[in-house]
Amino acid sequence: MTKTAARRPAEAIAVRPVRAPSPVGGRGRRRLADQLRAYGFLLGGLLCFAVFSWYPAIRAVVIAFQKYTPGSEPEWVGTANFTRVLHDPEFTAAWRNTLTFTLLALLIGFAIPFLLALVLNELRHAKAFFRVVVYLPVMIPPVVSALLWKWFYDPGAGLANEALRFAHLPTSNWSNGADTALVSLVIVATWANLGGTVLIYLAALQSIPGELYEAAELDGATLLQRVRHVTIPQTRFVVLMLMLLQIIATMQVFTEPFVITGGGPENATVTVLYLIYKYAFLYNDFGGACALSVMLLVLLGLFSAVYLRLTRSEGDA
């Protein structure tokens, strides 16, 4: 509001001599009509945001403090939902699994795409082919890639163990072993999502001015030194952004554990989102589900805030 007020004097000087003097109030009425029109355009989108984004966010917080069963009057229960959820042994397992999953996904799903993009950027042939092939798994529905890898991990005729036997390596339990299940799921998620990251890194690499490499080479920098002192500093921002986005995305992992392991074996792959789903649809405990959602929300909100802070400060610079 203060902005329009500040703009008015300048407008008055520039516009008045040209426009015919309008009766008092005419301008106000015009403005009201303009506003009504503007809000007419906004209405549909605004309603959808209000009902399906803003309202559920507020509701999550409210229901987290209620005993809530659909169809009956909600009851205030204070922090009972939180204490109940906190004492659930699955709670610790879910958070430990989610954080481990995120960390492993970061270690695997972070270095590999960067290296791939670095190599792909140097290849001068079949560029389109590489880009299409690396992105192909992203276009396969996540449910299909999860079911596909569930079949690969099959202890009987699964491709994963066949490959190990072919290479004369000891076979593994993959997603069926308590200690290997989580890593197996990280491999699936990385395979399915890496294409997008590679393409974004490639775009970032292509925006590095060639003169920087030329200058470094004239100064006698070796290949690794050029990577270290030109490529990495030049792409640092994109890398950091993707890292944060990946953390936010992998902390909400659901499809892979739900489809491949069902949270097992022995809760080894129960994730926070999976637990939220279980509370709501298996235990019919919507209060507990919302209490968990709020915890996840706060943590992810923090990461998002860092992300936005970084993008904004980069935009100012």
Next chain:
Amino acid sequence: MSTRTLVSPAALARPRGKALYWTVFTGVVVLFALAFLFPVYWMVTGAAKSPDEVARTPPTLVPKHWHLSGYTDAWDLMQLPQHLWNTVVQAAGAWLFQLVFCTAAAYALSRLRPAFGKVVLGGILATLMVPAQALVVPKYLTVADLPLIHTSLLNDPLAIWLPAVANAFNLYLLKRFFDQLPADVLEAAEIDGAGKLRILWSIVLPMSRPVLGVVSIFALVAVWQDFLWPLMVFSDTDEQPISVALVQLSQNIQLTVLIAAMVIASIPMVALFLVFQRHIIAGIGAGSTKG
């Protein structure tokens, strides 16, 4: 034409450089074929094997006999036409709703200067900070009993269509594009007496084809790939999209038939990708580095 990259063209022209380049090139081709193409090949051929052959160790690289019965059984037994149609309806509706309401809202925020426009935009962008999946349960409760009108959208495609409009990313993409359109063209139209709707329809939208294409692809892919939300919303088997149906039916169906169904479920998105690959790949690169 091509810009200078990490390795200098001079180094590549030397015999040793050339040999090294082709070694790396071959290595990457083999790696990509094994890592990304082979699993897909395995899926397509696995569905064509007989139930015995698919369970055999060591496995056969090429099916001994090509059975199309896996594919036809999947089509009939798993009611794939029904589930594919459901997915198409859900995706097309979400696309249409997003295109109408998001463009209108983005146009208003970009060009019509609504009062509190900044606040509204801030509220929309704030939803980017709130990860969508973390809010599925309260969103589900909202859809099951809409505020004020107390209607349930469960098992109704509207449960996909309407929440799809609340897509801050696509809306912001559109708004930013509209912001960059030349103001003098829009002003000229206004002086010629065109109304706001007319300007949006005849000037803004035709000038915005690239961004509309990107938003359309994002909207379609998002619905086709989604799993958790449709799993919650469609308890009625007849309404379920292909992703949910695949998982629900995967327990009690022969492996070859399931694999065939997985192939069929992947075809539309892979085909869409192969047709629009240039735009999709360019869009991913451009959208992310400019932000």
